[in-house]
Amino acid sequence: MYSSVVGGIILDPSMMVIPIDDHMVHRGHGVFDTATISDGYLYELDPHLDRLLASASKAKIHPPFPRETLRDVLIQTAAASRCKDGSIKYWLSSGPGDFHLTPKGCTGPTFYAVVIPAGAAATPGSHCQHIGGVRAITSTVPMKHPFFAGIKSVGYLANALAAMEAEARGAQASVWVDADGCVAEGPTMNVALVTAAEEGGGLPGGELLVPAFDRVLGGCTAKKVLALAPRLVEAGLVRGAREARVPADEARRCAEMMLLGSSLPVMPVVEWDGKPVGDGRVGKVALALSEMLRDEMKSGSDRIPVPYS
Numbered sequence: 110m111y112s113s114v115v116g117g118i119i120l121d122p123s124m125m126v127i128p129i130d131d132h133m134v135h136r137g138h139g140v141f142d143t144a145t146i147s148d149g150y151l152y153e154l155d156p157h158l159d160r161l162l163a164s165a166s167k168a169k170i171h172p173p174f175p176r177e178t179l180r181d182v183l184i185q186t187a188a189a190s191r192c193k194d195g196s197i198k199y200w201l202s203s204g205p206g207d208f209h210l211t212p213k214g215c216t217g218p219t220f221y222a223v224v225i226p227a228g229a230a231a232t233p234g235s236h237c238q239h240i241g242g243v244r245a246i247t248s249t250v251p252m253k254h255p256f257f258a259g260i261k262s263v264g265y266l267a268n269a270l271a272a273m274e275a276e277a278r279g280a281q282a283s284v285w286v287d288a289d290g291c292v293a294e295g296p297t298m299n300v301a302l303v304t305a306a307e308e309g310g311g312l313p314g315g316e317l318l319v320p321a322f323d324r325v326l327g328g329c330t331a332k333k334v335l336a337l338a339p340r341l342v343e344a345g346l347v348r349g350a351r352e353a354r355v356p357a358d359e360a361r362r363c364a365e366m367m368l369l370g371s372s373l374p375v376m377p378v379v380e381w382d383g384k385p386v387g388d389g390r391v392g393k394v395a396l397a398l399s400e401m402l403r404d405e406m407k408s409g410s411d412r413i414p415v416p417y418s
């Protein structure tokens with residue numbers, strides 16, 4: 110763990126603590142992000158760090174160090190952990206001080222990071238576990254207002270309750286539908302849909318749609334998928350890809366549905382609210398994307414070698 114309170118990297122788990130008077134602990138005034146460690150490389154650290162800083166700015170948290178220092182701390186913490194596969198999670202907080210609602214009495218912002226080896230974190234599930242596709246439900250937990258959904262704050266109560274609701278109803282994933290009846294996101298993943306051809310010669314289908322990022326968290330994986338989409342077009346798997354507002358009624362007629370997030374990165378959805386999605390099997394776009402994203406993680410350009418000593 111790294112803690113700016115201590116001013117260094119901590120290797121003894123019993124010392125990996127956060128002050129209880131940190132505003133992030135008692136008021137939820139903190140933001141976080143996560144980057145994957147794969148095969149000794151940090152994957153997509155920069156986009157995740159950019160999102161952390163964007164979240165911090167919206168939450169009016171001023172980082173204690175410049176971006177380059179935060180980045181260096183994360184790389185050094187990953188190296189000190191010796192972890193080759195897992196993730197690094199990091200937080201910016203308005204810091205310790207008093208227990209008041211505003212951070213006026215805080216001594217200064219804090220930065221924390223912790224490395225979590227693969228298997229130690231309860232991610233929504235492993236790649237192997239979900240390669241056959243999952244059952245999803247529409248969550249009845251009220252979703253966050255778009256302003257808050259766009260900030261990756263430590264306020265994940267709605268997200269936790271939505272994930273617990275899926276577990277309680279025998280599903281593996283939860284999906285929010287917004288107040289206008291459009292598909293939003295899952296509690297830790299974005300959604301992607303492949304449209305089906307309309308009967309009677311209507312729309313041809315084959316479009317990859319990602320619910321627009323103006324109401325949900327701008328996922329690094331979903332953005333990567335949109336960037337990789339031309340390859341799917343070239344391979345004849347889709348006609349095109351774009352961000353869109355997708356009414357849930359239309360989404361229920363789609364050929365494929367999947368959830369996208371750094372931890373997996375693709376979780377195909379084969380059943381939604383008890384009805385099969387498409388033909389009820391994992392589709393070819395989900396399979397192709399899963400492979401493409403895994404290749405990116407293994408040999409793509411957005412990787413930083415961790416300088417283990």
Ligand SMILES: Cc1ncc(COP(=O)(O)O)c(C=O)c1O
Pocket residue numbers: 268294295296297298299326327328329330331369370371372
């Ligand atoms: C609410 C929410 N939506 C979407 C995502 C997916 O984002 P990413 O692809 O950057 O992991 C996450 C994960 O951080 C999330 O917490």
